[in-house]
Amino acid sequence: MTSGRIPRPVPLEDFELIEKVKAGKTEAYGELVRKYQDRVFNACWRICGHLEDARDLTQEAFLKAYEGLAGFRGQSGFYTWIFRVAVNLALSHRRQTQRRREFSFEQGPHPAGSQAKDLSRRVNRGQDDDPARAASETELQGVVARALQDLDDDQRAVVVLRDIEGFDYREISEILQIPPGTVKSRLHRARMSLYQTVRPAVTGDE
Amino acid sequence: MSDINREELGEWLSSYLDGELNREQEELIERRLREDESARRLLEELRRTADLVSSLPRHRAPTSISEDAMLHVERSELLGEPDAPQERLGGRRSPIFALVSMAAAICLLAIGLPFLIGDREPDTPLRQERLALAPEKSTDIEAGELGDVKMVSRLKDRRETSRTRRERTGIASTAAKSDERSSLLATADIGRKFGAGLGAASVRTHAFANETVRLKVTVQNEVQRDAVTERLTAYLAERHAVNLSDKMPDDAGKAAPAGSFYYPGDPSTNFTETNQRQILMRASRRELDGMMDELARVAPASDSVALVAGPFSIRGLERARTALYGFEEPVPAVATRRIVGDRREAEAIERDEAAWASPGQPPARKDDLFDGLFEAIGLDPKILSLAPTRESDADTADAETQELPDLTGTAIADAGEPETRMAEQAAWEDMRIHGKEGKRKRSAPAPAERPSLVDRRKKALDESWRRRDKLANVPESTAEEAPTYRAETEARDARPAGGLVVDRSTEPYVTLVVQVIVAGPDNGKPAPAVRRAKPTSGAKDKKRGSSQDER
Secondary structure: OEOOOOOOOOHHHHHHHHHHHHOOOOHHHHHHHHHHHHHHHHHHHHHHOOHHHHHHHHHHHHHHHHHOHHHOOOOOOHHHHHHHHHHHHHHHHHHHHHHHHHHHHHOOOOOOOHHHHHHHHHHHHHHHOOHHHHHHOOHHHHHHHHHHHHOOHHHHHHHHHHHHOOOOHHHHHHHHOOOHHHHHHHHHHHHHHHHHHHHHHHHOOO | OOOOOHHHHHHHHHHHHOOOOOHHHHHHHHHHHHHOHHHHHHHHHHHHHHHHHHOOOEOOOOHHHHHHHHHHHHHHHHHOOOOOHHHHOOOOOOHHHHHHHHHHHHHHHHHHHHHHHOOOOOOOHHHHHHHHHOOHHHHOOOHHHOOOHHHHHHHHHHHHHHHHHHHHHOOHHHOOOOOHHHHHHHHOOHHHHHHOOOOHHHHHHOOHHHOOEEEEEEEOOHHHHHHHHHHHHHHHHHOOOEEHHHHHHHHOOOOOOOOOEEEEOOHHHHOOOOOEEEEEEEEOHHHHHHHHHHHHHHOOOHHHEEEEEOOEEEEOHHHHHHHHHHHOEEOOOOOOEEEEOOHHHHHHHHHHHHHHOOOOOOOOOOOOOHHHHHHHOOOOOOEEOOOOOHHHHHHHHHOOOOOOOOOOOEEOOOOOOOHHHHHHHHHHHHHHHHOOHHHHHOOOOOOOOOOOHHHHHHHHHHHHHHHHHHHHOOOOOOHHHHHHHHHHHHHHHHOOOOOEEEEOOOOEEEEEEEEEEEOOOOOOOOOOOOOOOOOOOOOHHHHHHHHHHOO
């Protein structure tokens, strides 16, 4: 297990590999998958909040990317392209699972009751708690990871892409298909929100 | 800089932290930081947060991700699926590609013909996929029965390795979800999806590109496109075909529709170009005939219609019509039931049905695509050679369109094809048509007088259709019978008490995608023409007969 920001990929190598895949050498796609699977997997994990789902999402992203490779014109790097596919999948997955959980709890005998909503929130949070993740994180990291999961989906995606994957604003704008100004404001709000949540653990104030 | 609010300041500081400001903006923000204690504190908070997030631990991705992804990719490549990127590149096919396609088509025919004559199902990619889809026990087939044993066993090995690794990584709960079966089903054609119990709702996400047969109608503009599409869907609706887009909200996930259906495609799933419309449909021969008649009325020219089936492209309305019959296959055993009024007739129908679908019969041969293709290009399938004649060499010079190769040459039967297989096949067809007595009734003709395989199969098919018509009590030519059919149709809907329910699930249908596309720089290119074989002494009559059929 590692931590910290990761080195940037070399796009030229990717284009060569893609050309090989298009020429029928499918083993070159294996190289692309192996090259980016860790990064895509971690991004999916931090966005969807669950390791097992992240595994499926990563695999699905690579399959979708392969199927769409013929339409890939290289205007953006494969690196950003595969992230766009993966992040979209992860966000859709997250929204779907949230809808299902909220629906199942809030459609009970007291649909408008605050108790049901509170219970739903607790269960959602409980399901996001991943034993594998818990074992690998320090207490502070656990606080940060949970705070990350409490962010809005859009804000979380921006933070993950910037602070975990190290994309610049232009690339994030490309991946999420939003203007760079929106990236800037979402990132700031997300960081401020995160800081408010983790401040007691950081400063020792309760 | 001094008059901006805290929110804006925070955004500036975030950008400063991330190195996203230009030189001038950096100087401004640094001046503010020197002067403003709260700005410095805010920057520190932002920096701390970013550091905390970036210090979160990372996991290595499970190795099964790349293995499973590559398994899928490899499978796409081996089975020649349409999602393989190299197959969709370029759009327009070069003459060299056309020649290679022709060679591949010849090889396909050379491989497929022995199966046509014998009693085995051709070893098509569909069959290989079906084998891969089948439960584990059914893959324990003797090596001789599989077309490419190496490929299948390799897939099995990879699947086993993948499963073992998944178990070792402890992510067993997702193994089932990401199992090859689900990915195979995702790319399966609609018939197999229904067969796997996915129900009518599966057409929502069904990629039409997975269908083997496509009827491509090229039109000049969007008005024509919409008119043709609407006319075809209206026709299908008139024929009481089930519209799956109407059915799905209530019957999502339930049984597959019996008999005819159609589903106008979803642009986000099924259209690669915005200037086209697509309809997925299943139709019986009668409905297909009617649909082709409709097309003849509304399509601009006969040449604007082409049937695309695997490597083949058959241009022209009538050729496409004929070739379509080669793709008929029985609908899986789902209740297709009708009410009939007369008990004696119903019992007779039941007996016939039982004879028709008697257990122990040889494998169904309805998926032989070669018959229709041979008929469409006016060839006797007994004749096959990889060496073109001199006449055909001369003709290739003026060929601007993609052409199928000249397949004239030596008769397969003369080249050592076991006569016994043909005899067995003929006997089976007789049995199928006439029952067990048929075998005895048949007097073995001398080899020179024996009708060709196509003639025999055509006869068998015609016979079967007469039989179907009788069962359905649908008049074809007798005007007096028409009221009976109408009455029965009405009775079917009303379901009167005392009527007898008859299972007619073995009626053959063709599943295809109708693609109505506006001519454009890429897709407006006429579909490649199929050049008819040069007549040899044996094929002249066949050709003449086929020409008369065309409009």
